[in-house]
Amino acid sequence: MKLTVSSSPHLHGKTTTGHIMRDVLIALVPCVLAGVFLYGFRSLLVVSVCTLLCILLEFICRIIMKRPQTVFDLSAAVTGVLLGLTLPPDTPILLLPVGCITAIVIVKQMFGGLGNNFVNPALTARIVMLVSFPTEMTTFRDSIHQATDAVTSATPLAESFTGEVGYLDLFLGNIGGSIGETCKLAILLGLVYLLLRRVISPLIPVVYVGTAALLAWVLGQDVLFTVLSGGLLFGAVFMATDYVTSPVTRLGKIIYAVGCGIITVLIRFYANLPEGVSYAIVLMNITVPLIERFTRRAPFGKRKPEKKKEGGV
Amino acid sequence: MKHNSFPDKPYPTSGGIHVPHRKHTAGTASVVMPPPARVLIPMQMHIGAPCTPCVAVGDEVRVGQLIGNSDKPFSAPIHASVSGKVTAIKTVPIGGGGMAEAVEITSDGEMTPIEHAPVSVTTAEELAAAAYACGLVGLGGAGFPTHIKLRPPKDKPIDTLLINGAECEPYLTADNREIIENSWEVMSGIYTVKAALGIKRVLICIENNKPEAIRILREIADSSVDEKDEVRVLALHASYPQGAEKVLIRAATGREVPQGGLPSDVGCIVLNVTSIATLSRYIKTGMPLTHKRLTVAGSAIAEPKNVIAPIGTLVSEVVAFCGGYAQEPKKLLMGGPMMGIALSTDEVPIVKNNNGIIAMGEAEAVRLEPTACIRCGRCMASCPMKLMPMLMERAVLREDVEGMKKADLLTCMECGSCAYSCPASRPLVQSFRLGKKILRERK
Numbered sequence: 001m002k003l004t005v006s007s008s009p010h011l012h013g014k015t016t017t018g019h020i021m022r023d024v025l026i027a028l029v030p031c032v033l034a035g036v037f038l039y040g041f042r043s044l045l046v047v048s049v050c051t052l053l054c055i056l057l058e059f060i061c062r063i064i065m066k067r068p069q070t071v072f073d074l075s076a077a078v079t080g081v082l083l084g085l086t087l088p089p090d091t092p093i094l095l096l097p098v099g100c101i102t103a104i105v106i107v108k109q110m111f112g113g114l115g116n117n118f119v120n121p122a123l124t125a126r127i128v129m130l131v132s133f134p135t136e137m138t139t140f141r142d143s144i145h146q147a148t149d150a151v152t153s154a155t156p157l158a159e160s161f162t163g164e165v166g167y168l169d170l171f172l173g174n175i176g177g178s179i180g181e182t183c184k185l186a187i188l189l190g191l192v193y194l195l196l197r198r199v200i201s202p203l204i205p206v207v208y209v210g211t212a213a214l215l216a217w218v219l220g221q222d223v224l225f226t227v228l229s230g231g232l233l234f235g236a237v238f239m240a241t242d243y244v245t246s247p248v249t250r251l252g253k254i255i256y257a258v259g260c261g262i263i264t265v266l267i268r269f270y271a272n273l274p275e276g277v278s279y280a281i282v283l284m285n286i287t288v289p290l291i292e293r294f295t296r297r298a299p300f301g302k303r304k305p306e307k308k309k310e311g312g313v
Numbered sequence: 314m315k316h317n318s319f320p321d322k323p324y325p326t327s328g329g330i331h332v333p334h335r336k337h338t339a340g341t342a343s344v345v346m347p348p349p350a351r352v353l354i355p356m357q358m359h360i361g362a363p364c365t366p367c368v369a370v371g372d373e374v375r376v377g378q379l380i381g382n383s384d385k386p387f388s389a390p391i392h393a394s395v396s397g398k399v400t401a402i403k404t405v406p407i408g409g410g411g412m413a414e415a416v417e418i419t420s421d422g423e424m425t426p427i428e429h430a431p432v433s434v435t436t437a438e439e440l441a442a443a444a445y446a447c448g449l450v451g452l453g454g455a456g457f458p459t460h461i462k463l464r465p466p467k468d469k470p471i472d473t474l475l476i477n478g479a480e481c482e483p484y485l486t487a488d489n490r491e492i493i494e495n496s497w498e499v500m501s502g503i504y505t506v507k508a509a510l511g512i513k514r515v516l517i518c519i520e521n522n523k524p525e526a527i528r529i530l531r532e533i534a535d536s537s538v539d540e541k542d543e544v545r546v547l548a549l550h551a552s553y554p555q556g557a558e559k560v561l562i563r564a565a566t567g568r569e570v571p572q573g574g575l576p577s578d579v580g581c582i583v584l585n586v587t588s589i590a591t592l593s594r595y596i597k598t599g600m601p602l603t604h605k606r607l608t609v610a611g612s613a614i615a616e617p618k619n620v621i622a623p624i625g626t627l628v629s630e631v632v633a634f635c636g637g638y639a640q641e642p643k644k645l646l647m648g649g650p651m652m653g654i655a656l657s658t659d660e661v662p663i664v665k666n667n668n669g670i671i672a673m674g675e676a677e678a679v680r681l682e683p684t685a686c687i688r689c690g691r692c693m694a695s696c697p698m699k700l701m702p703m704l705m706e707r708a709v710l711r712e713d714v715e716g717m718k719k720a721d722l723l724t725c726m727e728c729g730s731c732a733y734s735c736p737a738s739r740p741l742v743q744s745f746r747l748g749k750k751i752l753r754e755r756k
Contacts, residue, residue, distance in 0.1 A: 001641065001642065001658075001659070002643075003642065003643065003644060003645050003655070003656060003657055003658070004643055004644050004655065004678055004680065005410075005655040005656070005657050006644075006655055006680075006740075006743075007655075007740060007742055007743035007746065008650075008651060008652050008653060008654070008655075008727070008729050008742055009650065009651045009652070009729030009732050009733050009742065010644060010646060010650040010651070010653065010655065010671075010673065010678070011332060011333075011483065011650045011651060011733060012679060012681060012732070012733055012738065013330070013733050013734050013735075013736075015691075015734075015736045016736050016737075016738070017684055017685075017687055017736045017737050019736065020687075020689070020736055070684070070685070073684065075687075113685060114684075114685040114687060115685040115686050115687050115688060116685070243687050243688050243689045243690070244687055244688050248688055248690040248693055248701070248703065249693075249701075296701065297699055298699065299572065299698055299699045299700050299721045299724050300327065300559065300563075300569055300570075300572070300697070300698040300699050300700075300724060301559070301569045301570050301571040301572045301574065301698075301724070302571075302572060303571050303572060
């Protein structure tokens with residue numbers, strides 16, 4: 001009789017990291033489908049290449065680093081899909097490795113792999129690509145269903161945008177923009193799935209978008225337009241909620257989301273950039289250890305220093 | 314100190330998880346095991362100073378005879394569980410990997426008891442003395458000497474007696490059966506303790522997945538002679554770990570025992586339901602603690618059931634009495650699956666604070682490989698002590714003593730809720746035990 005002797009507990013819950021990542025991938029499917037529906041099959045090409053490249057890079061990195069292979073926990077796949085969805089549909093394929101290497105090799109693996117990155121890998125990759133290839137990264141096409149004949153166009157947030165756009169078009173993504181960020185309906189479907197599967201709590205998305213809406217209103221801007229345009233909804237649901245780069249404490253999450261909202265709106269209206277979500281989230285990522293330090297809850301039975309804790313009334 | 318009334322429903326508690334109940338043995342009556350050929354009774358089955366044997370090899374002993382005691386007050390005496398002859402006094406391995414001095418008694422099969430008579434208990438001092446003479450320790454698993462619990466310091470007035478019938482661990486139904494089979498002894502013990510200590514409020518706390526136990530005790534409590542109706546049953550949420558002492562106190566009274574403190578700091582005494590029934594039996598008959606009810610269950614046990622066995626019976630013999638192993642056991646636990654100890658052999662004796670023997674087969678005894686922490690926060694959400702397990706683990710892995718103290722590592726009660734919830738299968742409780750050891754050594 002060979003008995004296993006190990007520490008308690010001897011029972012374990014069913015959820016694994018792989019299950020959580022798989023749920024995120026499923027939640028992203030509506031956005032991928034929307035990207036294809038709106039902008040054609042090139043969207044699928046961009047997203048697929050990013051995903052496969054990220055998986056391959058992680059696989060190779062772990063071998064070179066002589067560490068256990070982690071590709072099967074699907075986290076590299078999630079990063080790849082997220083990155084692909086934030087790019088314009090016409091992004092040249094040769095640019096994609098720049099983003100994938102930034103996300104997987106530099107931000108993630110060089111810092112120790114899953115759980116050790118201090119900023120969001122996909123967003124950081126997007127920022128690097130934007131700064132390195134500004135023309136290609138700001139060249140968008142109309143959705144297949146828009147009435148214009150233009151081959152390239154500006155997004156509703158760009159200064160060069162001259163047209164009128166209705167809220168319904170903004171909501172359904174019938175505009176120029178990144179592959180996965182434009183169809184708000186698809187994003188909301190993904191959010192509902194993540195909430196039902198208890199992968200994320202609604203706290204960060206609601207507070208982030210709510211803060212942005214409130215600040216927009218205070219500044220006399222169009223609230224609904226602010227909420228429905230750009231990468232705000234996508235960032236609030238899929239990027240800001242990343243476990244590794246957001247605070248674990250409840251109060252910390254609130255502060256973090258408020259910070260994201262404020263910075264997003266300030267960049268949008270007062271800076272020389274059309275979109276602020278990537279920078280806002282990455283800036284707040286950096287403050288997370290500090291936020292966590294100051295938002296810890298008191299443990300059970302914490303003795304108050306000034307008076308002894310009394311029992312009952 | 315005034316208590317704050319009888320709650321209809323429990324106060325909210327932090328964290329907690331839902332574990333599978335697996336209370337398959339709840340509906341069948343307990344079976345008394347015939348005396349084994351020999352018993353091996355360790356001299357340490359409690360928290361506190363170990364006992365020394367007060368019998369010698371060759372002595373004839375009877376059931377209930379004193380065989381070990383200590384001159385230190387923080388201890389509990391030990392009594393023979395079978396009648397027969399003392400055949401050895403030796404050091405043996407006990408569950409958990411340690412070694413202990415033990416008295417081996419070869420049974421004559423007669424189970425002849427000592428001379429015994431009811432004990433009179435009216436004052437607090439008589440009550441504590443009775444608990445000591447009974448050899449009573451916390452039978453819910455903790456093994457804390459009960460007589461010390463019943464002598465709270467004078468500056469800590471007690472207004473509430475909580476009876477712990479929660480039994481939140483999966484599989485275990487021993488306390489449940491105690492209530493169903495010995496309900497009058499439970500209640501009699503409660504009234505005796507209540508009167509002797511002058512406590513004005515008694516709450517019998519039972520998880521709501523035990524409706525029969527709740528109903529039985531409520532009937533007796535409602536129909537009792539106690540017109541002031543100061544003994545009531547409170548149904549707790551069936552969430553793990555409601556049966557943990559501090560969590561129980563919070564759920565029943567809303568009070569939080571301060572870090573490093575005891576229930577008496579918040580005016581409470583907590584007694585396990587089997588402990589109080591055992592005390593009641595001692596007062597009525599004069600027979601001390603010699604037998605234990607255990608739930609024997611798990612996928613590798615052929616006939617799971619509740620067994621009443623003499624203390625000191627080997628685990629292998631208890632399992633044999635339950636039909637033996639249904640399949641090759643991969644893990645054998647003393648206690649429940651959340652906080653029980655894994656045994657390396659079944660040739661160890663049952664002790665006083667054993668509530669269960671769980672034998673897990675190959676499929677059930679899952680072996681998990683840890684992966685990277687993704688800071689998902691599920692550990693923090695499930696911690697009943699409102700701690701941050703991921704911070705504690707990080708401090709332990711770095712052997713960072715200051716970090717461990719800042720993360721309140723010593724407040725952890727090792728319930729396992731965090732490790733159960735962790736999607737990365739990290740061995741959190743193991744790390745915390747290691748961390749506590751480091752803190753003890755480097756303080």
